[in-house]
Structures are given as structure tokens and as C-alpha cells.
Amino acid sequence: MTDKKPPVRRSEKSRQAILTAARELVAEYGFAKLTIEAIAARAGVGKQTIYRWWTSKGAVVLDSLIGDTPNGAALPDTGDLATDLREVMRLTAAEMASPEIQASTRAMNVAVQTDPALAEVYRERYLGPALASARDRLASAREAGQVAADADLEVAAEVLFGAIYYRWSLGLGPLDDAYADAVVRLVASGLR
Amino acid sequence: MTDKKPPVRRSEKSRQAILTAARELVAEYGFAKLTIEAIAARAGVGKQTIYRWWTSKGAVVLDSLIGDTPNGAALPDTGDLATDLREVMRLTAAEMASPEIQASTRAMNVAVQTDPALAEVYRERYLGPALASARDRLASAREAGQVAADADLEVAAEVLFGAIYYRWSLGLGPLDDAYADAVVRLVASGLR
DNA sequence: CTGTCAAGACGATACGTCTCGTCTTGCGAT
DNA sequence: ATCGCAAGACGAGACGTATCGTCTTGACAG
Numbered sequence: 001m002t003d004k005k006p007p008v009r010r011s012e013k014s015r016q017a018i019l020t021a022a023r024e025l026v027a028e029y030g031f032a033k034l035t036i037e038a039i040a041a042r043a044g045v046g047k048q049t050i051y052r053w054w055t056s057k058g059a060v061v062l063d064s065l066i067g068d069t070p071n072g073a074a075l076p077d078t079g080d081l082a083t084d085l086r087e088v089m090r091l092t093a094a095e096m097a098s099p100e101i102q103a104s105t106r107a108m109n110v111a112v113q114t115d116p117a118l119a120e121v122y123r124e125r126y127l128g129p130a131l132a133s134a135r136d137r138l139a140s141a142r143e144a145g146q147v148a149a150d151a152d153l154e155v156a157a158e159v160l161f162g163a164i165y166y167r168w169s170l171g172l173g174p175l176d177d178a179y180a181d182a183v184v185r186l187v188a189s190g191l192r
Numbered sequence: 193m194t195d196k197k198p199p200v201r202r203s204e205k206s207r208q209a210i211l212t213a214a215r216e217l218v219a220e221y222g223f224a225k226l227t228i229e230a231i232a233a234r235a236g237v238g239k240q241t242i243y244r245w246w247t248s249k250g251a252v253v254l255d256s257l258i259g260d261t262p263n264g265a266a267l268p269d270t271g272d273l274a275t276d277l278r279e280v281m282r283l284t285a286a287e288m289a290s291p292e293i294q295a296s297t298r299a300m301n302v303a304v305q306t307d308p309a310l311a312e313v314y315r316e317r318y319l320g321p322a323l324a325s326a327r328d329r330l331a332s333a334r335e336a337g338q339v340a341a342d343a344d345l346e347v348a349a350e351v352l353f354g355a356i357y358y359r360w361s362l363g364l365g366p367l368d369d370a371y372a373d374a375v376v377r378l379v380a381s382g383l384r
Numbered sequence: 385c386t387g388t389c390a391a392g393a394c395g396a397t398a399c400g401t402c403t404c405g406t407c408t409t410g411c412g413a414t
Numbered sequence: 415a416t417c418g419c420a421a422g423a424c425g426a427g428a429c430g431t432a433t434c435g436t437c438t439t440g441a442c443a444g
Contacts, residue, residue: 045390046389048435051435052388052389109305110302110305113301114302120363152374159351159379162351162357163350163354165358170357189381189384190379191382201423203424238424238426240426
């Protein structure tokens with residue numbers, strides 16, 4: 001979302017102030033009530049400075065929240081697939097359930113739902129790495145013989161996170177360890 | 193969303209006109225660009241008549257789209273679980289992928305993401321029945337011995353639809369038969 | 385001297401409330 | 415049974431507010 005073009009004379013201070021203001025305001029008021037004018041005011045920045053470098057409220061918000069999140073990390077590899085998956089799934093579930101980051105995550109989600117271009121960025125910089133590292137762990141498990149040779153690891157990774165996302169997004173039930181474990185049990189067993 | 197209280201004197205004609213206009217406008221312009229004023233204008237109705245009976249744009253849209261959809265239907269029961277699941281999942285995937293109803297479904301989804309009260313309605317009138325009928329089919333499969341006795345059917349149903357929802361919502365890949373089949377393969381195998 | 389900056393004026397929408405005068409409807413009196 | 419009337423729902427749209435995205439200004443930095 002930041003311009004790819006040479007932002008030669010761009011003020012880094014303003015950029016940071018804008019992203020920080022956006023992050024704070026989203027946490028305080030949520031995405032719907034957030035306005036560009038409020039971001040500009042809190043950042044001590046002219047509106048034009050925002051419009052010059054971003055295309056929309058969603059772009060600013062996504063930019064401000066992405067990179068925030070420790071997501072590219074590889075999954076642990078203790079040798080037992082189910083254990084490692086349980087670990088990540090429990091963590092992910094807890095993170096999504098956490099009230100502190102609920103507002104931010106919801107904001108990012110709405111932004112992504114509304115603008116395909118943002119969805120693209122979100123997928124590449126956020127979701128992609130997470131899915132890839134899960135896929136890698138599954139591949140290593142397959143080499144260890146814990147997963148059937150013909151299993152579709154891509155789909156398996158999606159199914160795992162999809163389950164959490166589904167429940168979280170639509171408020172279908174609690175995102176606790178029990179749920180994470182149940183999903184892992186089902187998928188891990190399906191992969192054998 | 194419609195008042196539970198005695199809508200004794202409520203004009204059914206206006207109600208229908210509003211819901212129809214909302215449905216059309218969502219399909220034409222999408223949720224974001226939809227305005228209450230446009231709905232009122234197309235429906236030939238005063239704005240107040242909308243505000244009298246609905247609380248928000250989202251409420252009108254959800255009301256206009258819910259009930260539209262043939263969702264409570266029980267799953268087929270041919271005796272083979274995987275076959276039946278494949279059937280529903282393929283159908284669901286195709287439906288979500290269909291351009292004609294994309295706009296509507298996206299609109300409903302955004303509305304639900306934005307307002308917890310709408311999410312409640314959506315879950316009860318739309319999602320609940322779908323999940324329930326999947327769960328029922330799984331229960332019948334369990335009785336037939338095709339599913340492990342200790343399997344969590346609730347979670348399994350969520351995982352199935354969650355996978356489609358995840359891919360659809362975030363645009364992770366094509367929603368084709370191959371994907372539906374892969375998910376079913378994984379879950380059905382996990383349930384044994 | 386060219387481009388970014390903060391500040392904010394500007395026209396364009398859309399919001400949600402309100403007021404107006406008209407219609408519709410339920411119900412009690414006839 | 416029919417009628418008359420009050421309550422209130424209706425279509426229309428004016429109103430003030432909020433936010434949008436653009437545009438203008440003058441300062442100043444490279």
C-alpha cells in the first residue's frame with residue numbers, strides 16, 4: 001500500500017505518526033468509526049499527506065497493523081505432528097480471542113473484505129507466510145511418515161486455520177484450547 | 193430485525209418494496225456503495241419508513257437476503273457419508289463462487305462482521321440450520337458405523353464449512369469441485 | 385525552484401431526525 | 415352491519431451534521 005515508487009522526499013516522521021495514530025484509533029474506536037480526518041488530526045498531519053501516500057482508510061489501517069504481528073515464524077518441530085499443531089492452533093485461537101487485539105484484527109478483516117487490493121496485500125504479507133509455515137511442518141511430518149504420502153498439505157493447512165477463522169469471524173463459539181485441540185485431532189487423524 | 197412487537201398497522205407493501213429494492217441495489221452496487229436514501233428512492237418510500245422498522249443498512253440487507261436462500265434442507269443420505277458430503281460441499285462451493293450471488297453474499301458477510309446483533313440473526317436463521325443438518329447427517333453416519341464413536345460432530349461440521357468460508361472470504365484460491373472434494377476427503381478420513 | 389509539508393476551505397454526499405399533510409386501519413358507537 | 419374517528423403509519427423531503435476526497439495556501443527543505 002505504501003507507494004512502490006521512489007518516495008524520495010517522503011517524510012518518515014509523518015509516515016510513522018500516521019501509522020501510529022491509525023493503530024491507536026482503531027484500537028480505541030474500531031474500524032467503522034475511524035475517519036481519515038481523525039487520523040490526520042492525531043498524527044498532526046495534513047489530510048493530503050495521507051491521501052498522497054495511501055488510497056483509502058483500509059490501506060492505512062492494513063499498513064499500520066501488518067508487520068505488527070509475529071506471524072512468519074516457523075512452527076515448532078518436536079517430532080510429533082499433533083503436538084506441534086496443537087501448539088500453534090492453541091496460540092492462534094488465543095490470539096484471535098484476546099480482547100486487546102480483537103478490534104485490530106476485526107478492522108483488518110473488514111478492510112480486507114471490502115477491498116480486493118487490500119486482500120491481495122493481506123494474503124501475501126500476512127496469511128501466506130502463516131500458511132506456508134504450517135505447510136512446511138506438514139511436509140516434514142510426511143517425510144517422517146506421520147502423514148499419508150498422497151495427502152493434500154495445502155488444503156490441510158487451510159482447513160486448520162479456516163476452522164479458527166470461521167468460528168472467530170462469525171462468533172460460532174468459544175475459541176479455547178478445547179476447540180483448537182478438537183480441530184487438530186480431526187485433521188491430524190485425517191492426514192494419516 | 194423486523195420488530196417483534198405488534199406491527200399491526202405496518203404496510204406489507206412498503207416492506208416488500210424496501211426489501212426488493214435493497215436486494216436489487218446490493219446486487220447492482222454492492223454493500224459499501226448502498227445508501228438508505230437510494231433504497232428509499234427505489235422503493236418509493238420515505239426514509240423514515242425504513243428507519244422506523246430497521247436499525248441500520250445492514251439490518252435491511254440481511255433481512256432482504258435471508259430467507260432467499262435454500263439452506264435449511266437436510267443433507268442427502270445415500271448411505272455413504274463421503275458421497276453425501278461431497279455433494280453438499282460441491283454445491284456450497286459452487287454457490288459461493290457464483291458471480292450472480294457473490295455481491296449479495298459479500299454484503300451479508302460484511303454486515304455480519306460489522307454488527308454483532310446482525311451476526312446473531314445470521315447465525316440463528318442462516319448458519320445454524322445449515323450446520324445442524326450437516327451434524328445430523330454425521331450423526332446418522334455414526335450410527336451406521338462410518339464414523340468413530342468419539343468423533344466431535346459439531347466441530348467436524350464447522351471445519352467443513354469453515355474451509356469453504358475461509359477460502360471464499362479471503363480469496364485464497366478457486367472454489368471448485370476439486371477443493372470441495374479435497375476437504376471432504378480429509379475430514380471424512382479424519383472422522384473414521 | 386520544485387515537491388512535500390500542515391492547515392484547513394471547499395463542494396459533494398449520506399447520514400439520521402424532523403415536520404408536513406395524506407392514507408390506512410382498528411374499534412367503539414350507532 | 416356500517417360508520418366515524420383517533421392513532422399512527424405513510425411518502426416526501428427539508429434540515430443540520432459528519433465525512434469524504436480535492437484543492438489552495440504559504441512555509442520550508444533538498
